[in-house]
Amino acid sequence: MKVLIYGAGGFLGSALVRRFVAGGHTVRGLVRNEDAAAALREAGAEPVLGDLLTDPDDTVALASDADVVVYAAQLLLEPERNTIEALLDTLAESGKTLIFTSGTGVLSQRTDGEWSEDTFAEDDEFVRSKYIGARVDTENLVRAAGARGIRGIVVRPSMIWGHGRSPMLDGFRTSIEKTGAVCYIGRGLNLYSNVHVDDVAEIYYLAAEKAPTGAIYHAVSGETNFRTIAEALARRHGVSARSIDLAEGVEIWGTFAALIVFSTCSRTRAPRARRELGWQPHPDRLDVLSEINVPASAI
Template identity: 50%
Template sequence: MKVLILGATGFVGNGLARHLTAQGHHVTGLARTAEAAEALAAQGITPLLGDLTTSRAAAAAADTVIYAAQPDPRTEEEVVAGILDALAGSGKTFVFTSGTGVLMQRTAGAWSEDCFAEDDPFTVEPLAAGRLAVENLVRAANTAGLRTIVVRPGLIWGPGDHGHVSMIYRAAARTGAACYVGEGLNTYSHVHLDDVTRLFTLAMANGTGGALYHAVAGEVPNRWIAEAVARDLGCPTRSLTPDEAATVWGEFDALLLGASSRSRAPRSRQELGWTPRHTDMLTMIGEPRLRQGV
């Protein structure tokens, strides 16, 4: 199968590109620079030098297009709408990578009992309203002549990630303590990159047009992460107010570390037979890459 991946140089997109290439698919990845193109070629991925605004023509040459880029919301909507228009009536597949940030609740470190399956109603986080609009655009574009699918992973972890575990290691480097926000009982449902790539493969092969599939394998409250980091480094833990957290991580990352985003994946499990193989994000604790600079 000919697969075009937009965002092939990013954490998720590159994982997908390498996984699909290993399965024998012909994968083309969009690269914005010559250096990025060389890196893709070294991985056996065919580079396409350009940017998202030039991807519409390239999409027509692929059997499946996977969108795994993360531009600003306005650019994302324009690019996705253009690709959907270009693929209409082609019989091809378009898979959009979203994220459970659309489900995020600003709890300031408190636990939330809310946990959402694929099509449960929810109130969208205002910062992610544009992403939800694109999700809806993609799902509505499913027709007899185009199969569209949305994959919505939780917090993705794995080699090279920059998620909550690495963020708490960075806080320890800056403050001398493994930090969390408030009570630290908030949690982002998580999933390993390898399990995300397997879900994409299943969705491409057998996914229902117009469907939304969650990818989630477990949960760890942020205070538990901080306590594990503290044990690894031999440092104390520390609770931060939201304002203090902003001085440690920056305003946006502090928002993420103080929020809750809990999800379930019954449709992925029941309809696609997807079962995650990596369920414990704390297995990353102690990795040399995380301890560097601490």
């Protein structure tokens, strides 16, 4: 297959590139700078320099030459939806595949550091997040694309980690830089379910092979609350861990991250991914705390 990956230079995108190349497919990736392009070439993929925001027509047109289009870029909700609408117009009646990357943030619950007993499988009903739940409308556009002759699939990754990287763990480290301690909100019993980036990439690979039109899959393999993560990071960096309120969280992480990430609880399960795709996370990649102990030289 010819696979096009939008956001190929990112943390998830680069893992997708590796997986599809390893599977013997021809991979092109949209990246925004030459350093990312060089990394794609080294991985065995063909880079295309461009930007979905500044070059929307040319970058969306790339989809015409692919069998499978994977959207793993990071845009704000409105430009993201506009981009997906343009991709659907480009792919209409082609029979090609579009895999859209959403996230379990759409179902997250603001708890200000408290644990929630609620946990959601792919097809469970939920109250949309006040802050990011509008992304479900974009998910639904993709899932309904079968009526337009497109095989549309949605993947919702949870907290992603692996290879010494994790955007969320980086956020905890930001609190060290700004306060000298690893901070968590309230009692820190809240969490995002989590998954290794290579196991996420495997879901996309399997979905491209055999997912039905309109499918939605969660990518999740475990969960660890934020206070436990903060305390492990504190031991790793030789600092303390401490509770803060939301106001201080906004000062550290900004309003968006404080509300969408560090004050919320987002617990998910992936029975549909396991059942329909035969997906199983690797047994050696189940403990996010093992990532915290990666030597600093490897990060």
